[in-house]
Amino acid sequence: MAGQRKPAAPAGLETSAVTPSVSPSDAEPRRILHVFRAPVGGLFRHVVDLARLQAATGHRVGIVCDATTGGERAVQALSDLAPCLALGVTRIPMRRNPHPSDLACLRAVAARAEAVAADVLHGHGAKGGAYARLAAVPGGRSVIRAYTPHGGSYNYRPGSLLHRVYMGAEGLLARRTDVFLFESEYVAGRHRAYVGTHGRVSRIVHNGLSEAEFAPLTPAADPFDLLYVGELREAKGLPILLQALALLREEGRSVRLLMVGSGPDAGLLQAKAEALGLAGAIAFEPAQNIRSVLARGRIMVVPSFAESLPYVVLEAAAAAQPLVATDVGGIPEIFGSAAGDLVPARDPIALQRAIARVLDEAPESRAARFRTLSDSVRQRFSMKRMGADVLSGYAAAFRARRPGASAEPARVEAA
Incomplete structure (x- = not known):
């Protein structure tokens, strides 16, 4: 990588x-x-x-x-x-x-x-x-x-x-x-x-993470192309994700996004999606168990402006979910030797290109790449x-x- x-x-x-x-006296x-x-x-x-x-x-x-x-x-x-x-x-x-x-x-x-x-x-x-x-x-x-x-x-x-x-x-x-x-x-x-x-x-x-979180996912029958799970706040980079989605669709890609979570900017994000002509390409759902949600998306996207060590990235990586994330905070610690695959924050064009690369990657190559990341996370977290x-x-x-x-x-x- x-x-x-x-x-x-x-x-x-x-x-x-x-x-x-830990010594007995400390325990x-x-x-x-x-x-x-x-x-x-x-x-x-x-x-x-x-x-x-x-x-x-x-x-x-x-x-x-x-x-x-x-x-x-x-x-x-x-x-x-x-x-x-x-x-x-x-x-x-x-x-x-x-x-x-x-x-x-x-x-x-x-x-x-x-x-x-x-x-x-x-x-x-x-x-x-x-x-x-x-x-x-x-x-x-x-x-x-x-x-x-x-x-x-x-x-x-x-x-x-x-x-x-x-x-x-x-x-x-x-x-x-x-x-x-x-x-x-x-x-x-x-x-x-x-x-x-x-x-x-x-x-x-x-x-x-627990060992159960490394179990393989069973994909949903009709998965969304992209998946976001987390708080609905602008600081999570969601306006940039919406711009990247618009760019992908301008290329002729019929890409759909599932956004799962709640937060103070939910209304603003829905309005922005409509302004970009994306209302029919995005589904908003309330917070729910992440394992079941991961199976409903082909690629997890984490477009944050700032993070510490986000569980959502750890959980997606553990499940060998294809993942596009920004190069912020502790995310490079999770990606380890694959940190070069991370995307600059606040850059919708870079995010769009990174998503397109994963969408276009051969399925066998993509699966092997994220299985390697899963194995690395298992050893370290x-x-x-x-x-x-x-x-x-x-x-x-x-x-x-x-x-x-x-x-x-x-x-x-x-x-």
Whole structure:
């Protein structure tokens, strides 16, 4: 495949090629409270997977998340997860952007942590990370604060006002962080460049997949040519995808697109599709199980402007689904030696040409190429390793809290 690129782990951060060993003293049962905003998308999947893994290894786990997002799918997912949540689920209204109501949320997180005697507060995403690190847990209990960024505030354009504000906030919050658990080398590098390391314990813990996700797909009888699965937001590059689709159809290709998901820009995207004369070429459907959806499209397209380490790319790659994606964030980490096949973001002509190349590729060659990518992802993105790496990070943070403990030495291991 064209191009070979493997990003190096930033200095001072550790990635693991093998599942780390955990000493018996480090493996003692913990009371872990995961704090995040929206129970939707890849971040939510990450928390659900961790909760199951941690409960299965004897830890007691709970969740604090937003009460206003996710709809019935979130209610059902949390209900299905309930047997793994010995510390329960607490849902409170949370705003996406900074708001005076954040003070009430901080008090609620602190009260819940005290009520369940949590000894790990693990914040996910910018809002969950702020709550987990700022919540003042009463009683003088020793609680470690773990933080997993999921892109978000790290994706603003460097030098912009919002980037400076959010990176300044991350610098202040870093002082209340015991362990950083970055999901991608990309975000770890952004943190090191714009926030600094602050001598805290840090790990790169890639999102992981289960073995079942590598099972072959059975294609639908009449599949769409193109498939998009995810949030319906302009930042996901969807206007560029619509322009690329229009260009493909101008060439005389009767290409159809299935868009699966929901989001704040759904109405705007439907209006843009009509303005481009694409209303009959696109079907919009609500969020649903990704495995069944993958079988309904010939090519998955991920046209994002920014990402961390998107599950939708991992899941499509695992299933050997033909895939066209942009060269942003942690996506090159997923593609590995095939990263040269990625497309520049915000370029409808480049996206149209990349889609056309995959459409025109000989079926046997296309299948072999994406089977190779699937095999590579299987070797590098294990769910069990993800769970063990997170627990290893907690353990290192607890060790660093012990009297006389020295700072963890900087070390980098090839993933």
